[in-house]
Amino acid sequence: MKKVYLMTPGPTPVPSEVRLAEAREIIHHRTKEFSDTIKIVSEGLKPIFKTKNSVFTFAASGTGAMEGAVCNLLSKGDKALVIKGGKFGERWANLCKAYGVEAISVEVEWGDVADPAVVKKHLDDNPDIKVVFATLCETSTATEYPIREYGEVIKSRPNTLLVVDAISGLAACDLQVDNWGVDVCVSGSQKSLMLPPGLAFASISDKAWPFMDKSNLPKFYFDFKKARKALEKSDTPFTPAVSLIMGLKQALEMINADGGIDKILERVTVMGDATQAAMKALGLKLISKHPAKALTGIFAPDGVDGKELKKTLEKKYGVMVAGGQDQFEGKVIRLTHLGYICQFDIITAIAAIELSLHDLKHPVELGKGLKAAQEVFAKASI
Amino acid sequence: MKKVYLMTPGPTPVPSEVRLAEAREIIHHRTKEFSDTIKIVSEGLKPIFKTKNSVFTFAASGTGAMEGAVCNLLSKGDKALVIKGGKFGERWANLCKAYGVEAISVEVEWGDVADPAVVKKHLDDNPDIKVVFATLCETSTATEYPIREYGEVIKSRPNTLLVVDAISGLAACDLQVDNWGVDVCVSGSQKSLMLPPGLAFASISDKAWPFMDKSNLPKFYFDFKKARKALEKSDTPFTPAVSLIMGLKQALEMINADGGIDKILERVTVMGDATQAAMKALGLKLISKHPAKALTGIFAPDGVDGKELKKTLEKKYGVMVAGGQDQFEGKVIRLTHLGYICQFDIITAIAAIELSLHDLKHPVELGKGLKAAQEVFAKASI
Numbered sequence: 001m002k003k004v005y006l007m008t009p010g011p012t013p014v015p016s017e018v019r020l021a022e023a024r025e026i027i028h029h030r031t032k033e034f035s036d037t038i039k040i041v042s043e044g045l046k047p048i049f050k051t052k053n054s055v056f057t058f059a060a061s062g063t064g065a066m067e068g069a070v071c072n073l074l075s076k077g078d079k080a081l082v083i084k085g086g087k088f089g090e091r092w093a094n095l096c097k098a099y100g101v102e103a104i105s106v107e108v109e110w111g112d113v114a115d116p117a118v119v120k121k122h123l124d125d126n127p128d129i130k131v132v133f134a135t136l137c138e139t140s141t142a143t144e145y146p147i148r149e150y151g152e153v154i155k156s157r158p159n160t161l162l163v164v165d166a167i168s169g170l171a172a173c174d175l176q177v178d179n180w181g182v183d184v185c186v187s188g189s190q191k192s193l194m195l196p197p198g199l200a201f202a203s204i205s206d207k208a209w210p211f212m213d214k215s216n217l218p219k220f221y222f223d224f225k226k227a228r229k230a231l232e233k234s235d236t237p238f239t240p241a242v243s244l245i246m247g248l249k250q251a252l253e254m255i256n257a258d259g260g261i262d263k264i265l266e267r268v269t270v271m272g273d274a275t276q277a278a279m280k281a282l283g284l285k286l287i288s289k290h291p292a293k294a295l296t297g298i299f300a301p302d303g304v305d306g307k308e309l310k311k312t313l314e315k316k317y318g319v320m321v322a323g324g325q326d327q328f329e330g331k332v333i334r335l336t337h338l339g340y341i342c343q344f345d346i347i348t349a350i351a352a353i354e355l356s357l358h359d360l361k362h363p364v365e366l367g368k369g370l371k372a373a374q375e376v377f378a379k380a381s382i
Numbered sequence: 383m384k385k386v387y388l389m390t391p392g393p394t395p396v397p398s399e400v401r402l403a404e405a406r407e408i409i410h411h412r413t414k415e416f417s418d419t420i421k422i423v424s425e426g427l428k429p430i431f432k433t434k435n436s437v438f439t440f441a442a443s444g445t446g447a448m449e450g451a452v453c454n455l456l457s458k459g460d461k462a463l464v465i466k467g468g469k470f471g472e473r474w475a476n477l478c479k480a481y482g483v484e485a486i487s488v489e490v491e492w493g494d495v496a497d498p499a500v501v502k503k504h505l506d507d508n509p510d511i512k513v514v515f516a517t518l519c520e521t522s523t524a525t526e527y528p529i530r531e532y533g534e535v536i537k538s539r540p541n542t543l544l545v546v547d548a549i550s551g552l553a554a555c556d557l558q559v560d561n562w563g564v565d566v567c568v569s570g571s572q573k574s575l576m577l578p579p580g581l582a583f584a585s586i587s588d589k590a591w592p593f594m595d596k597s598n599l600p601k602f603y604f605d606f607k608k609a610r611k612a613l614e615k616s617d618t619p620f621t622p623a624v625s626l627i628m629g630l631k632q633a634l635e636m637i638n639a640d641g642g643i644d645k646i647l648e649r650v651t652v653m654g655d656a657t658q659a660a661m662k663a664l665g666l667k668l669i670s671k672h673p674a675k676a677l678t679g680i681f682a683p684d685g686v687d688g689k690e691l692k693k694t695l696e697k698k699y700g701v702m703v704a705g706g707q708d709q710f711e712g713k714v715i716r717l718t719h720l721g722y723i724c725q726f727d728i729i730t731a732i733a734a735i736e737l738s739l740h741d742l743k744h745p746v747e748l749g750k751g752l753k754a755a756q757e758v759f760a761k762a763s764i
Contacts, residue, residue: 004407004409006407006408006409006410008410010621011408011409011410011411011621011624012408013407013408014407014408014625019404019405019406019407019625020405022401022404022405022578022625023401023402023404023405024401025386025388025395025396025401026388026393026394026395026396026572026578027386027388027393028388028390028393028702029393029579030704031702059441059442059443059446059579059580060441060442060446060603061441061603061620061621061622061623062620062621063602063603063620063621064441064442064446064603064620067602067603071600094602095602098600098601098602098605099600099602100600188621190408190621190624196404196408196623196624196625196626197411197441197621197622197623197624198441198580198623198624198625198626217600218453218480218481218482218599218600219480220445220449220476220477220480220481221442221443221445221446221449221604222603223480238443238444238445238446239392239393239443239444239445239570239572239579240443240579241443241578241579241580241623241626242393242572242578242579242580243396243401243404243578243580243625243626244578244580244623244625244626320410320413322412
């Protein structure tokens, strides 16, 4: 009977309307209804990415589309720049390594971002860098990277592409794929799009396609050209994840009915502000120097074990948050504001954090964080 | 209001119990409940494959696991033998090509199978063939291949593996992964397992693992060693398709409650026999010389256009069957007996075929096919 509140940065709660759309009887993927659905969701994703480019959907986790970006754009021995300030930046480096791509890393302290000037310097020193791999919202450090500024540096260079992992950042952080010159933007279903995991997305710019003609890396399931050929006929190259795509159609309808992408971004921003104001009011330290609005990460206060805090939230209060990964393991908790999360979920999470800290004998004034959050909500009225 | 009868060889109907299991509120994948689920489904898949090997689950279509078999086991320039008698045999050849593996093809006429003696001769002539890629049930030709006999030829050769695409064949055709020496067996969720598409499976033998140490092909998302390391902790290397895995747990429970894999196989066999008896009674020609029980493919009779027959079945009667692919396009229809299909679905499909042929002015004695099918059902009592 105890309620569970899923506040992890993916999977995020899936609305019942989406779950029921997925639960209807399955339809065959070679029918007019399903072709129409493919067309509708492909078009419907464009405003979310703020792009006129085609957006492709794969039956995979987001990492699958990240792998696609590497193996479609590059050749063995090619040079790439990887911005590496957390677990997901490292994933780009690991992908490059797996494919024999020479990755120059911009090493960033966890919680910080790479200076666009450093990116520029690397590109000036290495004009043969073909791709810059970046992360919009580095989930492991709850940090938002200045993709717009990286785009300014890269856009004018005809031989260099900007590839962005927006798996947790899409529809949660400001992102303007076309205006900012993001050539390949990758995302996944289990974040702001309010779906279960199992779909990966990639938008691809006109500038990126010719790079694929030169790529000699092996590719098959994540072959972007095959995806393009299929999408021209409102089809997919391999059997699509039919039920998840029916859910995606429903989720996009809900996003539109609710005012579209800009309204979503406004709400996430307010919820991020409220959460972060609450954490500050409670004297808790954010893990990021450039906090994303998509999620908030805090260090467990002195004398409190991060794992205990996470466990208390989960076991005693039913509030599921994420802990820390790698170097942050046991030290931090992270909670999301993206997707199907509203202001009273934030209130619930803050109340549970206050109570848990109290349980763990950390001095805390109950209600202080809640008040700070309410003050943000009162001003914003989302 | 008109009922739709999905008789295509994938996606197949998904029971409401499975759809509802998928529709429950999403849980996080790093919880005890989900770890337990991973353990339960990994163990539960073993008797379906008839193996003691680990069975891995990927968020992907079946083709993803096929790609995994190629890129994990082989190196560039390695030699492989591909048994190619339909669209899916060709997929193995295309995958080898994409990865620079030298594929020797055993070309088989569509609807026929490769003689095990021919496979043996190739292996004797080319002892450096590392992998034989075969298909259990070639869906495009409704043909069952003699995997057991291929296994007999390969099993004793320490430097050669047998890899089988059992995407439509699993739990529909007889398959004994361990007894027959199938080293990697690949399958998918949207066939006999009664799930939506979106999960791929691979069982991996002890003989196969050392091949991976020598493989130099790039791999990441479908890296089998990463999958093994994760499964040791009842985990997955990347975010799993949580809702589909909850459905898989439910589907495996239903299979067990219904008598397990052998009972399923018995029922599919009877339904295949009944359908094929009906088709013969109606004077229709099977497209396969070695018809699988998983599905039945027939040529449209002289004077009847295959596309018209498929269209009449679909538009007038709501019975969705598959048409022909590539060289069979417009000439054949294929209907399934696998997964969540029972004898009265078969009766429905036969009745609709009789009526459609009548509509298309083909001389047909209404009820003749139905009688032949009923006679099979009456004897078998499934």
